[in-house]
Amino acid sequence: MIVQLDDVKENLNVTGNDDDALLTRQIAAAEAHIDRLLGFKMETEYPAGAVPADLKQAICHLVGHWYENREATLVGVSIQNVPFSVHDIVREHRNWSF
8 A cells, every 4th residue: 555544544633443444445445546547556656665745645635535425426515626636636647648
């Protein structure tokens, strides 16, 4: 894993262990999703431990979003993108563009 469970829990301000299995699955899914957005696997593109800090933060952002919004839809709230979040960070690291 690129981002460790303890790092995600710190980012989310989660202190208990009740959701560790859920968060571990979400970390794996977030890393796979960002690999697909980038068009390459972060673990093979960057030497061991050299994944840029902003990509690690993008993983934490995505896990945080999925942790707080566990359903596919939201009702009764206004949604807007947070600047400098997942897509903005990933865009800076892709080797291709549209």
